[in-house]
Amino acid sequence: MSAPSFVHYARYYDLLNRGKDYAAEAGFVDGRLRRSGLAPGTLLDIGCGTGAHAREFAALGWKVTGVDLSADMIALAQSKTATASGIGYATGAAAEFQLECRFAAVVSLFHVVSYQAADGEVGRMFANVRRHLGAGGLFVFDFWHGPGVLADPPAERVRRAEDGRIRVTRIAKPVHRADECRVDVNYEVGIEDLVTGTAERIEEFHRLRYFFLPELAALLAQAGFVIEGTQAGLSDEVLTAQAWYGLVVARAV
Template sequence: MYGPGMAEIYEILHQARGKDYRAEAATVAGHVRVRSPRAATLLDVACGTGAHLREFAGLFDEVEGLELSDAMLAAARAAVPAAVVHGGDMRELALGRSYDVITCMFGSIAYLKDTSELTSTLRSFAEHLTPGGVVAVDPWWFLETSVEHHVSGDTVTVGRRTMTRVSYTEREERTSHMTVHYVVAEPGGGVRHFAERHDLTLFTRAEYEEAFAKAGLRVAHIDGIQSGRGLFVAVGDTDL
């Protein structure tokens, strides 16, 4: 789970590495509008620091978020003060209301441990949809397209702060174990180092599609976007 050190630099670091939250939110909204032109309310599950949520707020009438990490939750509430951001786990989603759109971005769905959790979580998403609502999930890499050993590194400077991110990801059966080290330096603040580990499940594309179907969601996969991982866009049955 992301801690305070990462929450502080998360958004600015990924933006400096080339992530375009505004463009990604607009792409998701475009696919949603094709399926539900009047969609007005949105819940962003595992919303992190609220970077996508902030952009969704300009595209939908009412947005809310859900985040498990206390540090990221505080950042999201500060980033989008007009939005309700709930603390909680996507596995235990029970907000007592429904939304026209539910999103789960940046591979966060892969924190689910197995296909049983994936199916039950997507079923919970479906239960929180208005009739004909839309679920958009930005997946982690598929098992069949994952790399066994992957190293990535970037150094960026934003303002007076220089940040280095180096990651090593090792695949073990159906899990990618990603260890990430960060070095942050700035005048007057010295140099800080911290590391985090993320265990992400490698579902197959077919397993995602089967889980959506079991949840009562009619799904399509949009290839070639979200850094090559694609995007699942699903429509709920009108009688849910």
């Protein structure tokens, strides 16, 4: 079994996620940051993907830098971003990248923390986030919430999307490894080129981890954060044991 692969992912990522309301999500996080006393300043988006949140944050007045492990995702982000937006992008791993500046806020949205599935990786990511935040800075991230995943374990799912040029069918076959709080997702992706009539089939493997709040609180404390708030995903709802997605707002101390 190989390491998680994002090589082909970039090609169909935006198409499969085109129903996602990035403007509303960035607006929600922006509101949450303001409620915690931050006016738009510098913001680092870790695991920025194709830059959809980054562009929305920039439109809200933040000076944004995006970092992602995948050079293909970063290339797409750059191609979709107007130079005048002032957004900077860099390729790097969440636990390892090093930028010269410290930011007022760091966000990591849409499963990125759950992709830190190797032993100790999320702790190293948190320490690296802390190094890039000034004292009092805020770190906002979502994660797969252990109680919710156990209450409603992952099951096979099929997603389809097309844009007149390509048609993508993605079948996700999860293998739940509850003893390791991990879900290994094998993706079978069919990509049909509607112009040339050709088709290809790709297999991808993504390993994700789910977390329980007490362990996140301990890892965050070790890295120099206190949790300021938790919610169910990008919403004002309370994080119950049924919620699959959690959101943490942590402050650098």
